[in-house]
Amino acid sequence: MAFAMGTPLLDACVLAVLSGGDAYGYSLTQRVKERLDISESTLYPVLRRLERDGYLRVYDRPFQGRNRRYYAITQVGRTYLDVRRGEWKEFRDGVDALLEEESEHG
Amino acid sequence: MDKRAYLSRLSDNLERYVPDQERWDILRWYEEYFKDAGEGNEQAVIQELGDPATLARRLAEERGYGETRKGPRMWQILLGAVIVVIIAIPLMAFSPLAQLLGFHRVTHDPVEFVTTVPVEQAPSEWYEPDPGYGVDIDINAEGVNVDLHAEDIDSPSVRTNMSTDGDNLDWDFDGQYLYVNWYGSGESSYKAAGTLTVAIPASWELAQVSVYLVGAGDAAVSDLQLCDELYVETEVGNVTAKRILDVGGYLSLHAGVGDVSFDGLPARAGSTYLSTETGDVSATLFCEDRSVPYSLNTDVGTVTVDGVDCGSSASYSVGSVAWHFNAWTNVGDVSLAFDPEGVVGVIQGEDNGGIYTIVPTSPPVSVTD
Numbered sequence: 001m002a003f004a005m006g007t008p009l010l011d012a013c014v015l016a017v018l019s020g021g022d023a024y025g026y027s028l029t030q031r032v033k034e035r036l037d038i039s040e041s042t043l044y045p046v047l048r049r050l051e052r053d054g055y056l057r058v059y060d061r062p063f064q065g066r067n068r069r070y071y072a073i074t075q076v077g078r079t080y081l082d083v084r085r086g087e088w089k090e091f092r093d094g095v096d097a098l099l100e101e102e103s104e105h106g
Numbered sequence: 107m108d109k110r111a112y113l114s115r116l117s118d119n120l121e122r123y124v125p126d127q128e129r130w131d132i133l134r135w136y137e138e139y140f141k142d143a144g145e146g147n148e149q150a151v152i153q154e155l156g157d158p159a160t161l162a163r164r165l166a167e168e169r170g171y172g173e174t175r176k177g178p179r180m181w182q183i184l185l186g187a188v189i190v191v192i193i194a195i196p197l198m199a200f201s202p203l204a205q206l207l208g209f210h211r212v213t214h215d216p217v218e219f220v221t222t223v224p225v226e227q228a229p230s231e232w233y234e235p236d237p238g239y240g241v242d243i244d245i246n247a248e249g250v251n252v253d254l255h256a257e258d259i260d261s262p263s264v265r266t267n268m269s270t271d272g273d274n275l276d277w278d279f280d281g282q283y284l285y286v287n288w289y290g291s292g293e294s295s296y297k298a299a300g301t302l303t304v305a306i307p308a309s310w311e312l313a314q315v316s317v318y319l320v321g322a323g324d325a326a327v328s329d330l331q332l333c334d335e336l337y338v339e340t341e342v343g344n345v346t347a348k349r350i351l352d353v354g355g356y357l358s359l360h361a362g363v364g365d366v367s368f369d370g371l372p373a374r375a376g377s378t379y380l381s382t383e384t385g386d387v388s389a390t391l392f393c394e395d396r397s398v399p400y401s402l403n404t405d406v407g408t409v410t411v412d413g414v415d416c417g418s419s420a421s422y423s424v425g426s427v428a429w430h431f432n433a434w435t436n437v438g439d440v441s442l443a444f445d446p447e448g449v450v451g452v453i454q455g456e457d458n459g460g461i462y463t464i465v466p467t468s469p470p471v472s473v474t475d
Contacts, residue, residue: 025135026142039154044135045168060363062321062341066383067363069138 005038007046012084014046015055018073019081028071047071055080109140109148112158113406114418119162123171130437132165133406134384137437240313240334242283243306248290249321251301251343256308256329268300275302290321298323298343319343324364340364344385361385365438369445372398372431380433387433388441399423400431400442407439 017023017031029043050056055077060067073081107115113133120129136155143151155161245252250268257263262284264277277286288302298321308329317325319340327338328348335356338345345359350370357373359366361382369390372378380387386407391398401421402409409416420442433440 024138024142026139029139039156042168044132044165048131048169060342062362065341065362066141067342068142069134 005036005042008084009088010038010042010046011050011055012081012088014043014050015073015077015081015084018056018071019078022070022072024068024070050077107152109152110405112152112155113137113140115158116162117406119159120166123162123166124169128169128171133437137384137406240311241306242313243304243315244283244285245287245304245317247286247288247302247319247323249299249323250288250290250319251298251324252288252304252317252319252326253301254304254306254315254317254325254327254330256310256331257305259305259307261307263303263305265303265305266300268302345382366433366435377430377432382435382438384437385435386438386440387435388439388443389431389433390443390445391431392445398431398444400433402432402440402442403434404438404440405435406437407435410439410441412443 013032013036014028017028023031025043025047028047032038032043047056051058051071054074056071056073059070059072061070062068113136116136117129117133120132124132140148140151243254245254250266262279264275264286266275266288268274274289275287276289277284279285284304284306286302286304290299312330312334314335315327315330315337316335317327317338319325322342323340324343324346325338325340326346326348327336327350328346330336330347330349331351336347336350337356337358338347339358339360341362342364343361344364345361345366347359347368347370350357350368357378359368359380363384364382365385366380366382366387367389368378368380369392371392380389399422401419402411402416403419405418407418409418409420411420431442433442
C-alpha cells in the first residue's frame with residue numbers, strides 16, 4: 001500500500017479495538033491485522049506509548065499457569081479516541097472531496 | 107531456529123540498545139505472543155517477526171533509544187578483556203575446559219562427594235531423615251500471603267491481619283498433623299488480601315511441609331528443619347525460603363509468576379527444584395564445600411554462579427549421586443552462590459543411600475532474624 005500509517009492513526013485504531021473490550025497482546029494484534037496490513041512489531045511501542053499517556057491501563061490475569069497481560073482503555077483514552085475520530089472524519093472527507101473532484105474533472 | 111533461540115537472539119540484540127527494564131518488558135511481550143499464538147505456530151510467528159536483530163533495532167528506535175546508546179566504548183571493551191584475563195588465569199589452572207568454553211558452561215571432572223564430621227560431635231538423632239517421624243504441615247490458601255516460620259513457642263499459632271467472619275479460616279493440629287486452610291472471598295482479586303501467619307514451635311521435628319497458594323499471594327517460609335519434604339508453590343507471587351535445613355528427600359519451590367529465593371542446605375537424599383515461569387531464581391547454599399551437583403537454566407536471562415556470568419546455563423556434576431540441585435526460569439535470571447559463613451551444620455553421609463545427617467554447630471538454627 002502506498003499510504004503510510006501514521007502514529008496518531010495507529011494509536012486511534014488500537015484504542016478503537018480496545019473500546020470494544022479488553023484484549024491481550026496476541027488477540028489485539030490479530031484484530032488489528034484483520035483489517036490492516038501492519039507488522040506485529042509496530043504494536044508493542046504503540047501500547048507502551050498509550051500506557052504512558054494514560055490512554056490505556058495494563059493488568060495481569062492468571063491463565064494456564066502463567067500471567068497474561070491485558071490492555072484496557074481508560075476514560076481519558078475514550079475522550080482522546082473521540083477527538084481523533086472527529087479529526088479523521090474531517091481529514092477523510094477532505095481527501096475524498098479532492099480525489100472525487102479530480103475524477104469528475106478528468 | 108526455535109522460539110528459545112529467537113528470544114535469546116532478540117535479547118542479545120536488545121541489550122545493545124535498551125535498558126534492562128525495557129528489555130524485560132519487550133521479551134515478556136514476545137514470550138506471551140509466542141505462547142498465545144500456540145505451540146504449532148512457532149515457526150509462523152518467527153517468520154512474521156523477521157530477523158531478531160532488525161526487530162531489536164526497530165523496537166529501540168520506536169521506543170526512542172538511539173542506535174548505539176548502550177554500545178560499549180572501546181575502553182570498556184579493553185577493561186572487560188583485562189578483567190576476563192585476570193579471572194581466567196586462576197580458573198585455567200583449575201578447569202581448562204571452562205576456559206575453553208568461554209565460561210558459558212561450568213563443568214568439572216566428576217569428583218567424589220566427601221564431607222567430614224568432627225568426631226567430638228555425635229550426630230543428633232533429631233535430624234535423621236525418617237518419613238513418618240515428625241509433624242506434617244499442610245497449608246492451602248487463596249488470595250493471601252502466607253508466612254510460615256518457627257518461633258520460640260510451645261504450640262502452633264495461626265494469625266491474620268485481615269478481618270474474617272470465621273468462614274475464611276479453618277485449621278487444626280492433632281499432635282502429628284497441622285493443617286491450615288484459608289478460603290478466598292471468591293471475588294476475583296489480583297492483589298493479596300493480607301497475610302496469614304503460621305508460627306510453629308522451633309523445637310518441632312518436621313516430616314512433610316506443603317504450602318500451596320492459589321491466586322495472588324507471596325509465600326515465605328523460614329527456619330524450618332526438615333526431615334523429609336518441603337513443597338511450596340504460588341500462582342502469582344514470590345516464594346521465599348530462608349534458613350532451610352533439609353536433609354530429606356525432596357525440596358521444591360515454584361512460582362507461576364514471581365521470584366523464587368532460597369537459602370539453606372539443599373535436599374540431600376533426593377533433589378532440590380527451584381523454578382518460575384517468569385521471574386528470577388536465586389539461591390545461597392550454606393555448604394561447607396562446593397561439591398553440590400547442580401544444573402541451572404534460563405530461556406531468557408543470565409545464569410551466574412558466585413557472581414560469574416555463565417550465559418544461559420551452568421552445570422556441575424559430582425559422580426553418581428542421587429540428589430541434585432536444579433534451578434530454572436523461562437524469563438529471568440538464575441543466580442547461585444555459596445556462603446561458607448552461612449554454614450549451620452556439617453553434612454555427612456554416603457553418596458546414594460539418603461542417610462545424611464547434619465551435626466548442628468552452635469546454635470542448631472537461628473530462629474530470629
